[in-house]
Amino acid sequence: MMPATTMVSRKACVARDAADPLQGLRDRFVIPDGLIYLDGNSLGPMPRAAAAVLSRTIEREWGEALIGSWNSAGWFDMPVRLGDRVGALIGASAGQTLVCDTTSINLYKAIHAAIGLKPDRGVIIAEDESFPTDLYIIEGAMKSAGRPMRRRLIGADGRSIESLLDREVAVAVLSHVNYRTGALLDIATITRQLHDAGALVIWDLCHSIGVVEIGFDLHEVDFAVGCTYKYLNGGPGAPAFIAVAKAHQAAAQQPLSGWWGHAAPFAFDRDFRPDQGIKRFLCGTQPIISLRGVDVALDVMDGVDVAALRQKSLALTELFMARVAALLPGLEIVTPAQSSLRGSQVAIEFDRGYPVVQAMIERGVIGDFRAPDIMRFGFAPLYVRFQDVWDAADILAACIRDEVWREPRFNRVLGVT
Numbered sequence: 001m002m003p004a005t006t007m008v009s010r011k012a013c014v015a016r017d018a019a020d021p022l023q024g025l026r027d028r029f030v031i032p033d034g035l036i037y038l039d040g041n042s043l044g045p046m047p048r049a050a051a052a053v054l055s056r057t058i059e060r061e062w063g064e065a066l067i068g069s070w071n072s073a074g075w076f077d078m079p080v081r082l083g084d085r086v087g088a089l090i091g092a093s094a095g096q097t098l099v100c101d102t103t104s105i106n107l108y109k110a111i112h113a114a115i116g117l118k119p120d121r122g123v124i125i126a127e128d129e130s131f132p133t134d135l136y137i138i139e140g141a142m143k144s145a146g147r148p149m150r151r152r153l154i155g156a157d158g159r160s161i162e163s164l165l166d167r168e169v170a171v172a173v174l175s176h177v178n179y180r181t182g183a184l185l186d187i188a189t190i191t192r193q194l195h196d197a198g199a200l201v202i203w204d205l206c207h208s209i210g211v212v213e214i215g216f217d218l219h220e221v222d223f224a225v226g227c228t229y230k231y232l233n234g235g236p237g238a239p240a241f242i243a244v245a246k247a248h249q250a251a252a253q254q255p256l257s258g259w260w261g262h263a264a265p266f267a268f269d270r271d272f273r274p275d276q277g278i279k280r281f282l283c284g285t286q287p288i289i290s291l292r293g294v295d296v297a298l299d300v301m302d303g304v305d306v307a308a309l310r311q312k313s314l315a316l317t318e319l320f321m322a323r324v325a326a327l328l329p330g331l332e333i334v335t336p337a338q339s340s341l342r343g344s345q346v347a348i349e350f351d352r353g354y355p356v357v358q359a360m361i362e363r364g365v366i367g368d369f370r371a372p373d374i375m376r377f378g379f380a381p382l383y384v385r386f387q388d389v390w391d392a393a394d395i396l397a398a399c400i401r402d403e404v405w406r407e408p409r410f411n412r413v414l415g416v417t
């Protein structure tokens with residue numbers, strides 16, 4: 001692939017788009033004319049087929065076939081069937097992944113299962129910079145663990161995972177890609193380090209699924225969780241996923257022992273007896289219409305090679321960083337320049353970031369802002385073009401040059417930033 005830094009003009013970017021083997025994928029999404037969408041790391045756009053498929057689900061499956069659709073339309077098996085499709089994207093062979101619940105809930109289940117597998121150990125490692133829900137869920141899981149548990153944070157209690165690892169550590173909960181900075185961790189090395197210390201790992205893949213190769217089986221990952229509404233484009237609030245290595249499934253107990261996790265839900269037994277496989281990680285009835293949104297979004301990914309997406313994603317982020325550095329040399333890009341350390345977003349630290357992002361939105365470039373001072377731009381290789389990158393950097397530079405923060409309307413803080 002042509003290095004991004006050789007794209008020295010908008011014309012070169014347009015030519016690069018024309019030669020892009022992934023270019024046709026953009027047509028599979030509804031993207032309003034003239035809009036540059038750099039927020040697929042928060043909410044992916046709507047797949048073009050979604051409206052028809054969802055109306056069919058509502059009108060025919062729900063409206064006409066009614067309750068029979070649990071069997072005839074495959075509703076009941078959706079968490080497992082979609083789980084296997086998501087599993088393929090993270091390198092997990094069949095029978096290890098479910099699409100269900102939210103990332104937060106799935107994380108709760110995974111933490112309990114992991115600490116249950118390590119009954120003699122009382123420490124959970126996480127990151128000072130974890131997405132807050134991960135820290136909050138760890139707090140909750142520690143309280144309900146039934147034994148004393150302690151937390152050690154990378155970045156607060158020690159600089160690196162090595163400095164925090166000892167024989168007390170039961171599990172580490174780590175984000176593959178940091179939601180603020182876009183920094184990428186090395187799953188292979190860190191998973192091995194944890195296993196060597198006798199600990200387990202739970203990877204939060206929210207910001208890497210669909211854009212980074214993961215190697216769940218290859219690296220013998222124990223547990224993974226993540227969402228489907230970002231780079232997988234499953235729709236607002238789409239159900240999340242959980243993956244549990246086959247090797248742990250028979251012994252792993254999750255605390256939300258609902259009837260969908262029972263070995264025979266329709267036997268209506270009085271006592272809980274978990275399913276023998278991944279289904280023990282289900283709890284209750286799942287949102288079928290939302291699952292159908294994930295189904296249609298996964299159709300878009302059929303036949304698409306994650307390695308090709310990763311290659312394009314790196315070229316897009318590299319180009320954006322190069323353009324920002326050229327146009328705005330004083331601005332601090334906090335995302336790592338080294339490609340092996342970078343996910344699919346670029347984060348820029350700027351104390352006036354919020355009004356700048358608002359002004360960019362008004363000028364047709366949607367990114368987002370994470371307090372206190374991070375402007376985030378996500379580059380989804382399924383639909384973002386090189387010409388979009390070029391134009392977005394120009395618009396960012398113009399907003400800063402125009403000192404848009406002087407405009408009161410860009411400083412009005414909305415509920416979701």
Ligand SMILES: Cc1ncc(COP(=O)(O)O)c(C=O)c1O
Nearest residue numbers: 102103104131133179204206227
């Ligand atoms: C890294 C990370 N983990 C967890 C979550 C929370 O997901 P949910 O709201 O589905 O529980 C998010 C949401 O953006 C996230 O970015």
